[in-house]
Amino acid sequence: MTPSRQFRTAIVGTGAIAHAHATAIAELADRARVVAAVDVDPHRASAFAEQFGVPTTYAGVEELLANEQLDLVHVCTPPKTHVPIAVAAMQAGVVPLVEKPPALTLVEMDRLAEVSALTGVPSLTVFQHRFGSAAVKLRRLLREGVFGRPLVATCETLWFRDDAYFDVPWRGRWDVEGGGPTMGHGIHQFDLLLSVLGDWDEVTAMAARQSRPTDTEDVSLALVRFADGAVASVINSLVSPREVSRLRIDFEHATVEVEHLYGYRDEHWRVTPVPGHEHVLDRWNDGSPDVESGHTAQLAAIFDALEAGERPEVGLDEARRTMEFVAAIYASAFRGSRVRSGELGPDDPFASRMDGGAVPWAPVKEPVS
Ligand SMILES: NC(=O)c1ccc[n+]([C@@H]2O[C@H](COP(=O)([O-])OP(=O)(O)OC[C@H]3O[C@@H](n4cnc5c(N)ncnc54)[C@H](O)[C@@H]3O)[C@@H](O)[C@H]2O)c1
Numbered sequence: 001m002t003p004s005r006q007f008r009t010a011i012v013g014t015g016a017i018a019h020a021h022a023t024a025i026a027e028l029a030d031r032a033r034v035v036a037a038v039d040v041d042p043h044r045a046s047a048f049a050e051q052f053g054v055p056t057t058y059a060g061v062e063e064l065l066a067n068e069q070l071d072l073v074h075v076c077t078p079p080k081t082h083v084p085i086a087v088a089a090m091q092a093g094v095v096p097l098v099e100k101p102p103a104l105t106l107v108e109m110d111r112l113a114e115v116s117a118l119t120g121v122p123s124l125t126v127f128q129h130r131f132g133s134a135a136v137k138l139r140r141l142l143r144e145g146v147f148g149r150p151l152v153a154t155c156e157t158l159w160f161r162d163d164a165y166f167d168v169p170w171r172g173r174w175d176v177e178g179g180g181p182t183m184g185h186g187i188h189q190f191d192l193l194l195s196v197l198g199d200w201d202e203v204t205a206m207a208a209r210q211s212r213p214t215d216t217e218d219v220s221l222a223l224v225r226f227a228d229g230a231v232a233s234v235i236n237s238l239v240s241p242r243e244v245s246r247l248r249i250d251f252e253h254a255t256v257e258v259e260h261l262y263g264y265r266d267e268h269w270r271v272t273p274v275p276g277h278e279h280v281l282d283r284w285n286d287g288s289p290d291v292e293s294g295h296t297a298q299l300a301a302i303f304d305a306l307e308a309g310e311r312p313e314v315g316l317d318e319a320r321r322t323m324e325f326v327a328a329i330y331a332s333a334f335r336g337s338r339v340r341s342g343e344l345g346p347d348d349p350f351a352s353r354m355d356g357g358a359v360p361w362a363p364v365k366e367p368v369s
Pocket of ligand 1: 012013014015016017018038039040041044059060061076077078079081099100101126128168184
């Protein structure tokens with residue numbers, strides 16, 4: 001598609017992940033530019049602005065929205081601030097693109113949906129691994145019936161974070177990060193799983209704090225049944241020194257698997273057909289361009305949709321399904337029972353706090369303001 005306009009974006013929060021957003025916009029320079037950067041830490045904002053050639057900085061999102069004409073606001077702040085910033089953007093008529101997790105709770109997700117309905121402005125979530133070419137192709141070929149029915153899947157996020165990683169005040173805490181590797185790390189890989197297998201029906205889970213200085217879990221495991229009958233296991237860990245992100249789905253006609261760490265290309269995927277179904281490989285190896293999963297791929301898809309007057313991905317309905325899956329893992333783990341989709345209504349403790357007030361271990365961190 002020939003780009004017809006240049007989008008104006010601003011980055012709020014100029015810490016670690018903001019660099020991936022600014023780099024992605026630089027790679028899409030013919031389609032968009034970052035016109036302002038915002039951080040409560042002015043030194044961080046100005047160093048970031050200098051590094052990426054951003055002309056203006058602000059100390060707060062209100063000042064930004066009052067002074068700039070924008071199409072998109074990248075929300076790259078700690079999780080606790082996501083909803084207020086996204087709400088302010090929507091109320092100003094600007095689309096927020098919110099880093100994961102988009103909110104701390106299901107109640108907050110419903111607040112985003114309410115404001116989006118009132119303003120008519122979508123709120124988008126960064127789930128960049130939906131946008132690599134192989135995942136896009138997998139979903140298309142599945143819809144076309146090439147793989148047959150999904151039967152069983154495994155989804156693993158086995159990562160390692162040392163104790164020093166949790167020195168950052170917002171990490172490892174229910175009230176500001178919202179959860180451990182389920183909410184903050186494995187969410188990428190099981191969001192990809194959910195984007196392929198669709199609606200989940202029930203979850204049975206365990207969570208444990210094995211060795212990290214956190215209030216949250218450092219490991220969780222879940223068994224899932226999907227609405228179409230497929231079953232899956234999901235594991236999320238921050239205590240696994242040989243790190244890997246892995247997804248494997250066994251369909252009626254083939255096994256499809258990907259192994260990577262923080263992003264994949266086509267070469268990280270493998271398709272093994274059932275004997276007699278080798279034609280699956282011809283459909284898979286179709287010579288289409290190899291697009292790496294990452295912020296550039298998701299932003300390109302967002303600009304395509306905005307130019308076409310369509311709703312970009314990942315919208316609130318899809319993000320809520322993934323967030324409800326997170327809440328179901330915690331509710332199942334801490335209650336010791338199976339959780340069905342739709343069961344966690346607005347009055348359920350796990351809808352207003354991911355820990356549900358039911359964590360069996362004692363907190364180790366002091367409260368932060
Ligand atoms: N998509 C991914 O792969 C990915 C990877 C890492 C982190 N993340 C997510 O990105 C978010 C930020 O993580 P990070 O590691 O970059 O954090 P960080 O702590 O490195 O940076 C956050 C920045 O936000 C600033 N900030 C805090 N409150 C603010 C406010 N109200 N207004 C403006 N600025 C504010 C801080 O001063 C800091 O500079 C988190 O939600 C995290 O889960 C996503």
